[in-house]
Amino acid sequence: MRGAAAICLLVLVMALARPGAATAQAGTGTDAPPPPAVLVADDVYMEGNERLVATGNVEALYDGTRLQAEGIIYDRAEDKLILSGPIVIHEGGESVILASSGEMDKDLRAGILRGARIVMGDHVQLAAQELNRSAGRYNQLVKVSVTSCRVCETGRPPLWQIRARRVIHDQEEKQLYFEDAQFRVMDTPIFYLPRLRLPDPSLERSTGFLVPSLYNSSLLGTGLRVPYFIRIGDHKDLTVTPFITSKSSTLELRYRQAFRNGRIEFEGAISDDNLGSRSRRGYIFGEGEFTVLGDYTLRFDIETVNDDTYLLDYSYYEKDRLDSELEIERAKRDSYVRGAITYFHSLRVGEQNSTLPTLVTNAEWERRIHPNWAGGGEIRLGMLAHSHIRSSGLISDGPDIDVWADGRDVGRMTVSADWLRNWTLPGGVLAHVRTGVAIDHFEIRQAGLTSLSEATEVSPTVELELRWPLLNAGNGRATHVVEPIVQFSWVGGSNPFIPNDESTRIEFDEGNLFSTSRFTAPDRRERGMIAAYGVSWTRFDPTGLQTSLAMGQLVRDEIQLETNGLDSFTSSSGLNGKVSDVLVAGQVKTGNGLVLTARGLFDDTFNTTKAEARASWQNSLASLSATYIWLGRDLAESRATTISEWAFDASYRLSRHWTGSANWRYDVASDDSVRAGLGVTYTNECVEVRLAASRRFTSSTILAPSTDISLTVGLRGFTTKTSDKSYVRSCNN
Structure with a gap:
């Protein structure tokens, strides 16, 4: 009966409501026919010749709108629908209208709902x-x-x-x-x-005010931050944020724009206060990325500030060295090219930008060739170019904090060619052979007596690496993978009499244990015979537990000396002398989200040279991370005292609506806190309130400790999305 009533009602409505539709279509030949209306009901009958009545679970579908009601009366004389509720109108899945009664036109586009x-x-x-x-x-x-x-x-x-x-x-x-x-x-x-x-x-995007926040700082006083979002178009916007406190007036700006082939984003602020060396302080940070010339990627990054403490005073960033860069890059399967110009600016106390390499240029090109005559191997051709310039015109050499620090400028170029080949030997041993030659040329200006004005060095290289992966696996049991590795390499030539500006900080870890050189740039190379050996063990458990451990060491036939007779590697690098420290690294992952990672360098008496460890754990209720680092005293790395620090970061969902967070950074060596913070957030389906407090304990001649407190209230639904249903309150509570 319901289906028969639906068909009957559909025919009647089409006949009564649209008598001129066929005439309009035939008369003009241009008007598209109206979309068909579909009505379904339990019962349908006529009241006279003008009123059609449908009752019982009535549904009407027309042009993407779905109407549900207990009853519908179509009055042909007044050309309207009389609705009795409860009434539900669905519009394209974006909104639902509920009503008790109402009247609407036959197109469901106009009417009154009560x-x-x-x-x-x-x-x-x-x-x-x-x-x-x-x-x-x-x-x-x-x-x-x-x-x-x-x-x-x-x-x-x-x-x-x-x-x-x-x-x-x-x-x-x-x-x-x-x-x-x-x-x-x-x-x-x-x-x-x-x-x-x-x-x-x-x-998604509309002009208007965003979530404001109250702010209190021991440096800036009490104030209010009120962001205003301006939608300039579909692909660009501007956010203007007045930030007024009892001790300063600030205007913050952010501009974003998306293009067909890229995007840009700029942010900055200007403040009027009496906290720094000048009354008007400000900063501008910007970045962008574009696809140009078909498959090249062009990137730029701008970072500038007119006062050294401004970023920290206003808690914008914690960077103490700014870098602005223009870069173009293309990466393909067998080729790579990159060029970049970078400008550095130091905000650190005691560093003079005039004697630091502030303008740096880099260019890199690499090509892989797979010729048949190479016996299945691979040929790699490469070229590197680098220069760094100091603005100082001084020639005398000295530490950067000295008035008479040098102003030397350095340029270098490296051309290299290598041949690589892999074999699988009997027993499953994997062999890797590499041989090649590199030519390095250096040009030094304002060198004085500290180095040659130019130098060229040829460095031939031969490398053999053997790996023997061993697997032990069983049905339903843990899988063990053990891989012993040994590498023999020889690099000819000698380090010329040039300054060491680039390879001053060396990290010895799993990533460069089996490299031919641990130096970070070609201004230094490890020479002579070098043997590297190590072993790694990994265990995979069906329960989700994964454990790994790696150990390794280097042995050389000669110490890597500078022209002044000192070791090229610092004592804390773990690489000085003929035999390196032992590198030990391990990791444990559990199925419940716990991850433990540790790495350390140990000398021949098993004393620690460097150590770091990190632990993290996360589930649906909590997240916890802790990091520890230990660096020994080393004047060669400008570290007059031992560094020993802990850092903690945690959050915990205290209840359905409350979440707490905390962070703490503690200097063990000096027995002082560096930074600490606490926060609590209340969240439900319609509001989010966050109260946060932080304290920076560090101080210097231009920087004072500060305490910041902020309060932010956001109305969820309008200002933030509410996809997480776990915060929604229940009417039973």
Whole structure:
């Protein structure tokens, strides 16, 4: 009966509601036929010749709109639908309209709904005494209450709501316009706005205010940060944020734009205060990335500030060396090319930018060839070019903090050619052979007596590496992989009499244990015969537990000496002398999210040279991470005292709605805290409140310790997404 009634009703509605449709189509030949309407009901009958009545589980579908009601009466004389509720109207999956009764035109684009409620994005609700719908675009609501909080049938008001005399919802522009609006918390009026505009939840970007925050700092005083977002177009926007405190006035800016072939983003601020060396302080950071010339990637990065302590005073960034760079790069399967110009600026106390290499250029090209005559091997051709320039014109040599520090400029070029080949030997031993030659040329200006003005060195290389992976696996049992590795290499030539500007800090780890040189740049190379050996063990358990351990060491036939007779490697690098320290590294991963990682260097008496460890654990309720580093005293690396530090970072979901967080950085060597912070966040389906406090304990001649406290309140549903349903309150509680 329901199907027969649906067909009967469909025929009647098409005949009664659209008598001129066929004539219009035949008369003009241009008007598209109207989309068909589909109505389904339990019972259908006629009242006279003008009224068609459908009752019982009525559904109407027309042009993407689905209407459900207990009853529908179509009045042909007035050309309207009379609806009896409960009424539910679904519009394209973005919003749902609920009502008790109403009247609408036959296209469902205009009409009046009484006792109406609109639900947007499954969380924002607009409850009104009456809803007037027009042109299928505008919904005008009278005597409205708007909230994204869960509303239960207990009579209790929502946590927050906006009461308004009238609200107009523009469905095309996705905007809500309020008249005579009151913002209420627990039904208590907080403030009044004669006009208010808010985006509906389906709109991703719209001009308007973002979440404000209260701020208190021992340096800046008490203030308010109010960001205002300006949508310039579909692909660009500007955020203007006035930040006013009792001791400063700041204007923060952020500009973003997306292009067909790339993007740019700039941010900055300008402040008027009396905290620094000048009254007007500011910074600009910017970055961008573009695809150019078909398959090249062009990147730029700008970082500049006019006061050394500005970034830390306002908690923008903790960088103490800024770098601005312009780079172009292309990477393919068998070729790579890159060029970059970088400008460095130091904010550190005691460093003079005039005697630091502030302008640095790099160019790199590499090509892989797979010729048949190479016996299945591979040929690699490469070229490197580098230069760094100091602005100082001084020639005398000295430490950077000295007035008479040098101003030498260095340029180098390296051309290399290598042949590589892999074999699988009997027993599963993997053999790797590499041989080649590199030519390094250096040009030094303002060198004085510290080095030659130019030098060229030829460095032939031969390398043999053997790996023997061994696997022990069984059904349902843990899998063990043991791999002993040994490498023999020889590098000819000698390090010329040139300054060491690039390879001053060397890290010895698993990544370069089996390299022919541990130096970070070709201004230094390890020479002579070198043997590297090590072993790695990895265990995979079906329960998710994974354990790995690696050990290795280097042995040379000669000490890597500088022209002044000193070892090229510092004592804390673990690489000085003929025999290196023992490198030990391990990691443990469990199936419940715990990860432990540690690495250390140990000398021949098993004393620690360097050590670091990190532990992290994360699940649905908590996250915890801890890091420890230990670096011994080494004047050659400008480290007058031992560094021993702990860093902790943790968060824990205390309950359904409360989350706590904490961080702490502690200097064990000096027995002082470096930085600490605490935070607590309350989150439910309609609001997020975060209170955070942090303390920076470090100080210098230009930097003072500071304490910062911030409070941020965000209305979820309008300003933030609520995809995480675990915060939604239950009406049973």
